[in-house]
Amino acid sequence: MGLQYQCINHSCNFPGETRFEMKFTSEAIMDNNNLAAAFCPFCKKEMVPSFLMDIPRDPSENQANERL
Known part of the structure; x- marks a missing residue:
């Protein structure tokens, strides 16, 4: 599994x-704290780990997703 x-x-x-x-392979990194x-490369802005994209910012979003 990679990051x-x-x-x-x-x-x-x-x-x-x-x-x-x-995408980075698990062999390319030690852990999330050491990366x-x-x-x-296109806009020069900091990128966000994909696993953070799945975490709802508002607790009510989590309840709305559970209803679907």
């Missing part, structure tokens, strides 16, 4: 249809 980072900048000029994503920040 994925996504660019969340809405004005990023990545030419693809989805967000720019970087430097990843930056998008």
